[in-house]
Amino acid sequence: MATNPLRREFYDRDPVEVAMGLLGNILVHQSVEGTVTGRIVETEAYLAKGDSACHAARGRNRKNASMFGPPGRAYVYPIHARYCFNVVTEPEDVASAVLVRAVEPLDGISLMKQRRVPDRLREIANGPAKLCEAFDIDRVLDGWDLTRGVRFWIERDGDFNVGQFEVGRSERIGVTSAHDLPLRFFFKGNEFVSGPKRMRT
DNA sequence: CTACCGATTGACT
DNA sequence: GTCAATCGGTAGA
Numbered sequence: 276m277a278t279n280p281l282r283r284e285f286y287d288r289d290p291v292e293v294a295m296g297l298l299g300n301i302l303v304h305q306s307v308e309g310t311v312t313g314r315i316v317e318t319e320a321y322l323a324k325g326d327s328a329c330h331a332a333r334g335r336n337r338k339n340a341s342m343f344g345p346p347g348r349a350y351v352y353p354i355h356a357r358y359c360f361n362v363v364t365e366p367e368d369v370a371s372a373v374l375v376r377a378v379e380p381l382d383g384i385s386l387m388k389q390r391r392v393p394d395r396l397r398e399i400a401n402g403p404a405k406l407c408e409a410f411d412i413d414r415v416l417d418g419w420d421l422t423r424g425v426r427f428w429i430e431r432d433g434d435f436n437v438g439q440f441e442v443g444r445s446e447r448i449g450v451t452s453a454h455d456l457p458l459r460f461f462f463k464g465n466e467f468v469s470g471p472k473r474m475r476t
Numbered sequence: 477c478t479a480c481c482g483a484t485t486g487a488c489t
Numbered sequence: 490g491t492c493a494a495t496c497g498g499t500a501g502a
Contacts, residue, residue, distance in 0.1 A: 319483070328483070338498060355484045356495035374483060393486095404484050414497095449483055471490095 278303075278424030281431065286346035286422070290320035290364040290371040294460050297362070297429065299437040302378055304410045304427050309386045311410055313378030313400055314432070316440075317461040317468045319447045321361070323371040326458075328450040331370030341418045342370040349427065351417040357404035360412050362421060362429070376448070376459075377401045379467040380409070402469040440465060445474065 281300065286293060295318075303312045321329040330339045330352065341350040342363055350361040350372050361372040378400045380387055387409040388394035400406040407413070412427075421428045440462035447459045448470060461468045461475065468475040 321483075330483075336499080352483085353497050354482050356497080357484060359483060361483085376483085402484070447483070451482075 278428065279430045280422050280424035280428035281347075283345070283347045283422050286362060286364050287366060288346075288364060290322060290373050291458065293362065293364045294318040294320040294373045294458070295442060297373060297375070298442060298460060298462060299432065299435050299440075300429050301381065301432050302375065302410065302429050304412065306411050306426075308411070309383055311383030311387055312381045313406070313410070314381060314435070314467075315375055315378050315429070316465045317375075317377035317459070319374040319376055319460070320364075320458040321372050321374065322456075322458070323365060323369045326453055326456065328447065328453040328456075329370070329372075335370070339370065342372050343368055344418065347420065347422040349412075349416050349419040349421055351407070351412060351414055351419075353414065355404070358407040358413050359403040360407050360410075360416075374403060375406065376403045377461075377467055377469045378406055378410075379465065397466055401467050405469075443476070448474065 297315050297318050300315050331342045345367045348363045361374045364371045380399050387399050391399050391409050400409045419427050443461050443463040444457050445459045
């Protein structure tokens with residue numbers, strides 16, 4: 276069956292636009308264990324310029340190389356003994372990205388529960404590292420081309436009405452610099468968004 | 477080689 | 490709200 280991944284042009288834009296545009300779209304990972312999908316409900320933008328919290332702020336290295344690659348690739352990096360998943364935005368050599376912080380589990384929930392302990396539905400993917408555990412995203416997928424629609428991609432859900440949620444905006448969670456930049460976006464009131472209630476409304 | 481740290485999480489007051 | 494466990498990557502001796 277043909278897949279319908281978001282195209283390169285979607286990602287080849289300002290990370291703030293991509294971060295807002297990703298909300299409501301569906302993340303898909305087909306692994307040997309089975310297929311899991313989830314609706315993106317929370318994102319954060321990391322800018323190529325003027326953003327000290329961006330991993331590329333102090334230049335290129337082996338770890339952040341994917342961020343300097345073409346748009347529409349994955350940037351997966353390890354932190355605190357876990358992984359986080361970003362999509363690369365803007366043209367090659369412009370190092371910006373969007374962190375996918377939370378998804379609402381849709382298909383393959385039993386498989387996600389197998390991978391996640393505890394397995395309460397709301398807690399399965401309401402955080403960047405939780406999402407990676409539930410979706411089995413690790414460094415093997417760093418640099419993966421999300422626009423091919425093979426194994427790992429993001430697609431639009433034509434039946435989903437984006438307007439049913441108001442989009443909230445806040446400072447980013449967890450960053451130790453550039454606190455003031457309001458670059459986090461989320462569906463207000465959606466229970467699968469990460470953080471305490473005040474960060475979800 | 478060792479030292480340090482983080483875009484986290486989960487447990488706890 | 491606070492705090493410690495976690496470990497791969499990087500920087501520095």
